[in-house]
Amino acid sequence: MRPKTLFDKIWETHIVHEEAGKPTLLYIDLHLVHEVTSPQAFEGLREAKRKIRRTDKTFATMDHNVPTIDRNNIKDPISAQQIETLEKNCKEFGIELFDLASPYQGIVHVIGPEQGLTKPGSTIVCGDSHTSTHGAFGALAFGIGTSEVEHVMSTQCLWQNKPKTFEVQVNGKRPKGVTAKDIILSIIGEIGTAGATGYVIEYTGETIRNLSMEQRMTICNMSIEGGARAGMISPDEITLNYLRDKPRIKTLNNLDSLMDDWIKLASDEGALFDETLKLDATKIAPQVSWGTSPGMVTGINNKVPNPKNFEDPVKRKSIEDALAYMGLQADTSIEDIKIDTVFIGSCTNGRIEDLIAASKIIKGNKVSSKVKAIVVPGSQVVKYQAEKLGIDKIFKDAGFEWRESGCSMCLAMNPDKLSPGERAASTSNRNFEGRQGKGGRTHLVSPTMAAAAAINGRFTDVRSFDVDLGEY
Amino acid sequence: MEKFQTVISRPAPLDSSNVDTDQIIPKQFLKRIERTGFGQFLFFDWRFNDDGSINEKFILNEKRFEDSEILLSQENFGCGSSREHAPWALRDYGFKVIISTSFADILFNNCFKNCILPIVITEEKLDYLFKSTLEFEDYQVKVDLENLILSDNKNFTEKLDIDPYRRKCLLEGLDDIALTLIHEDKITLYEKASIE
Structure with a gap:
């Protein structure tokens, strides 16, 4: 039999209807819903007098708008209305909601895996582009628009044109201080923000196989920043071990046979991909983005590029525009860039391993007097885990603010935002103009690099800290 | 959905690459719960x-570009x-066609759901x-989707290459969900088979 990729196996087992000249009707196993991209979809259902086909495959939470200080007192009336609307809609249509009072509330892409809703081999969608996160479990997971949210609600299916496959193979031992975030940032730096448009990426190679599940989620999370429809990693023992004790997995009565099936989903030896890129992890340095697109990124020991060195006029202009917006001079050393704010959190880097690693850098140090620093755990469960470990205390003692969970400053729909000209070291996923607040300047980094920047008030090579980060 | 009609307009030239959705519609305007007015x-x-x-x-x-539909x-x-x-904001503002060398995947899909034709050239x-x-x-x-022709009032003509199914949906203003529900028996069969 022809060797198959993980993607092929999932695609083939989810076809509901196929005919020549049309997209494929694909079955969706899990639909995650949040407050921002769903109200218009629910309204559409009401107008057409339609129901949700599979309420047992649909779960909701509020994360984008949620305040991280006093969550019971939402001052912005429009945010409050959007959150109330989700509550009402979930009640009316019979969907399970992890609301603000739930100990399991959090960023939708953090709580899915945490609760065991995310399963290998499944198709997962959400009205959010970072749905690719769930691909770390060997699922086909991607973001959709609100019309498609409504479509999945009423049919549990989606029309999809089959994407091509892209293998990104990373080999070699990660140098100390080089994290999953640095790997994915350097991949995007390599392929560009549209490099994987039309493709689903599978990350392979020994470096990827040696990553923990949380680190794999960081990698898959940012697939969209390289233009990919989805990112995925073949399930293995690490996947199964992570899943085994998750609330909605451990109660499955046929778990052993499911696990046997899940492991077989891995791409077969010799399976063909439409495109392949090989990367050497030993050559990757801790990354810092300098521009207004995630592909505008470089190693900590490098300099901000000079547009004069670029011949392509479109590229040159985009670098000039980016430097003007970022308030940076060409050829500045990255380590000379001073920062005002540090944000540790988001669906990219707001999990417990991220917080533990950052806290190891922070421990015994103080946040620079010129820096405002906040930690926003990805979920209430992460917050609880961290508090049990005493990590909150390490952050607070150093001068960090310790907040409630949510998307927070990653996209600044809640009160956590940058002011014009304010410069942030952020563990989030997008450095677009105005992303973290109008006029705000975002530099994307790993949690440990963010922690180091908080202490020194400027970007600092985390490898200069004598701290054992274990396998992080 | 409304039907896509032939568009004739002077195009508005936005000379930027990687125009992201945070620029198209900043996050503070995502809190509305309607589809209109963006x-x-x-x-x-x-x-x-x-x-x-x-x-x-x-x-x-x-x-000169105030009334552009392209x-x-x-x-x-x-x-x-x-x-x-x-796309709600683009369409509500008046754009019916977007022309670029490449589009991000999700926005490209979303355009077709909102009677906007994205054209790659x-x-x-x-x-x-x-x-x-x-x-x-x-x-x-002039963007003539019926005959798949992109042309101007000088000497330019280009054959459009649009997915035939998407073209049909745009031209006929088809409701995606209604089209899917034609296959409802197959969805039910799929669900039954997966339980076993």
């Missing part, structure tokens, strides 16, 4: 100055989030459209 917020941070006045330097604010932009238009608020041809619309006061581009 046009006023399109490219908000570019169209308006900090004090709320109109940014005269922004190309879409120039009188938007030209450089590569990777619409990258970033999945927010359908982006080569860099050379896009350059020509950019130059022409800036140069000729009487410049007009």
Whole structure:
């Protein structure tokens, strides 16, 4: 039999209807819903007098708008209305909601895996582009628009044109201080923000196989920043071990046979991909983005590029525009860039391993007097885990603010935002103009690099800290 | 959905690459719970100055492009989030066609759900459209989806390559969900088979 990729196996087992000249009707196993991209979809259902086909495959939470200080007192009336609307809609249509009072509330892409809703081999969608996160479990997971949210609600299916496959193979031992975030940032730096448009990426190679599940989620999370429809990693023992004790997995009565099936989903030896890129992890340095697109990124020991060195006029202009917006001079050393704010959190880097690693850098140090620093755990469960470990205390003692969970400053729909000209070291996923607040300047980094920047008030090579980060 | 009709308009040239959805519609406008009224917020941070006045330097604010129904932009238009608020804003503002060398995947899909036709053309041809619309006061581009022809009132004609199924949906204004429900028996069969 022809060797198959993980993607092929999932695609083939989810076809509901196929005919020549049309997209494929694909079955969706899990639909995650949040407050921002769903109200218009629910309204559409009401107008057409339609129901949700599979309420047992649909779960909701509020994360984008949620305040991280006093969550019971939402001052912005429009945010409050959007959150109330989700509550009402979930009640009316019979969907399970992890609301603000739930100990399991959090960023939708953090709580899915945490609760065991995310399963290998499944198709997962959400009205959010970072749905690719769930691909770390060997699922086909991607973001959709609100019309498609409504479509999945009423049919549990989606029309999809089959994407091509892209293998990104990373080999070699990660140098100390080089994290999953640095790997994915350097991949995007390599392929560009549209490099994987039309493709689903599978990350392979020994470096990827040696990553923990949380680190794999960081990698898959940012697939969209390289233009990919989805990112995925073949399930293995690490996947199964992570899943085994998750609330909605451990109660499955046929778990052993499911696990046997899940492991077989891995791409077969010799399976063909439409495109392949090989990367050497030993050559990757801790990354810092300098521009207004995630592909505008470089190693900590490098300099901000000079547009004069670029011949392509479109590229040159985009670098000039980016430097003007970022308030940076060409050829500045990255380590000379001073920062005002540090944000540790988001669906990219707001999990417990991220917080533990950052806290190891922070421990015994103080946040620079010129820096405002906040930690926003990805979920209430992460917050609880961290508090049990005493990590909150390490952050607070150093001068960090310790907040409630949510998307927070990653996209600044809640009160956590940058002011014009304010410069942030952020563990989030997008450095677009105005992303973290109008006029705000975002530099994307790993949690440990963010922690180091908080202490020194400027970007600092985390490898200069004598701290054992274990396998992080 | 409304039916897509032939569009004749002078294109508005937005000379930026990687125009992301945070630029198309900034996050503070995502809190509305309606589908309508987003046009006023399109490219908000570019169209308006900090004090709320109109940014005269922004190309879409120039009188000659005020009524454009076709938007030209450089590569990777619409990258970033999945927010359908982006095409809602584009359509509500008046754009029915977007022409670029490449589009981000999710926005590309979302356009078709909102009666916007995204057209991919080569860099050379896009350059020509950019130059022409800036140069000729009487410049007009015609997008004829029925006959798959992109042309202008000079000498330019280009055959359009649009997915036939998507073309049909746009031209007939088909409701996606109703089309899917034709296959409801198959969905039910699939569900039954997966339980076993």
